[in-house]
Amino acid sequence: MHIDVFNGDADGIFSLIQLRKVKPIAATEQLLISGVKRDISLVQQVTTEQATNASITVLDISFDKNNTALEQVLAVADEVFYCDHHQATRLFQHPKLTAVIDTAPTVCTALLVNQYLxxxxxxxxxxxxxxxGLDKPAKALASQLGLSSEQQVQLKQLGMLVNYNGYGASKADLHFAPAALYQQLMTYDSPFAVIADAQSPFAALNAGYDADLAKARSCKPLSDNTAVLAVQLDNAPWAARISGSYGNILAAENPAKAVVVVTSNADDSLTISLRAPKNNPYGAADICSQFATGGGREGAAGINSLDRSELDVFLGLVAAKYV
Structure with missing residues (x-):
């Protein structure tokens, strides 16, 4: 049995597609484990029974958030391949573990997988x-491949849409469950084939994205100064879906500012998306990791559940970091 554990956003899904295009696994021998983008403690979903004698791939989820569960599956699995770009301060070595980890703000997991392949x-x-949201590295690779400006625009739109689909409080908020979206996209020879097919997930995601983005644009900022732009979205499924994409858009529009997107949870806590300034893409994970459910990478991070009373404290930390 082969177990593929992957983040439900564009980086996780496209990383797995690359691997399985090159190293195919029969559907009957493949167990898929994924979730919404913020569901990052995914290795703990692998049971001891499933892991026994299995080959396991883990993509685009923080090593720090999964190291305990990883140690448990390594005790019984045949091998584990782990590739990621999030925080990995607890990285360890193991004879059954192959780890490709790079936390630089200029890489994502799919770029690491591309190098590996x-x-x-x-x-x-x-x-x-x-x-x-890594436009510069994306354009650099696209230029190496000789892609036209139009082709780059198409790939950017597909990436944004699949990334957008990963955001939500639960899978019920998403247009497509991540595992199902991976399976559909795997049937296409290339991303351009996905875009060209009117019946592919591309068209449905595009319509949903446009509607959700229009609602986000109508929300007024919590604060907007020289260092930080903070926006609070409504308490609704559309807000959870668009929060990450909107953060990327605002960050691109305001490269000198840190961008914070705040959405509400059912328990009245807050979900936080933080984008470090494009001109200074460091420190986002350090800020968010100071809170119990926070984490991420240098250029972008988040907090799954922040008490409302801590919002001003969080915004103060962001302002102090990037002033």
């Missing part, structure tokens, strides 16, 4: 990088 399926990596 020696450029075997690079178009998916370009789309993933765009979806993760």
């Amino acid at each position: 020696k450029n075997a399926q690079p178009l998916w990596a370009v789309a993933a990088a765009f979806g993760d």
Whole structure:
């Protein structure tokens, strides 16, 4: 049995597509474990029975958030391949573990997988990088591949849409469950084939994205100064879906500012998306990790559940970091 554990956003899905295009696994031998983008403690969903004698791949989820569960599955699994770009301060070595970890703000998991596969399926990596808000690395790889400006725009749109689909409080908020979206996209030879097919998930995601973005644009900022732009979205499924994409858009529009997008949870806590300034893409994970459910990477991070009473404290930390 092969178990594929992956983040439900563009980076996680396109990373797995690259791997399975090059190293195919029969559907009958493949167990998929994924969730909404913020569901990052996914390795703990692998049971001891499932892990026994299994080959396991883990993509685009923080090593720090999964290291305890990883130690448990390594005790019984045949091997584990782990590739990620989030915080990994608890990284360890194990004879059964192959870890490709790079936390630099200029990489995402799909770019790391592309390097690992020696450029075997690079178009998916370009789309993933765009979806993760890494326009410069995405354009650099696209230029190496000789892609036209129009092709780059198409891959960016696909990446943004698949990334957008990963956000939600639960899978019920999403247009497509991540595992199902992966399975559908795997049937296409390339990202351009997905875009060209009117019956693919691309069209449905595009319509949903446009509607949700229009609602986000109508929300007034919590604060907007030289260092930080903070926006609070309504308490609704559309807000959870668009929060990450909107954060990326605002960050691109305001490269000198940190961007904070706040959404409400059912228990009255807050979900936080933080984008470090494009001109200074460091420190986001350090800020969010100071809170119990926070984490991420240098350029972008978040908090799954922040008490409302702590919002001013959080915004103060962001302002102090990027002033």
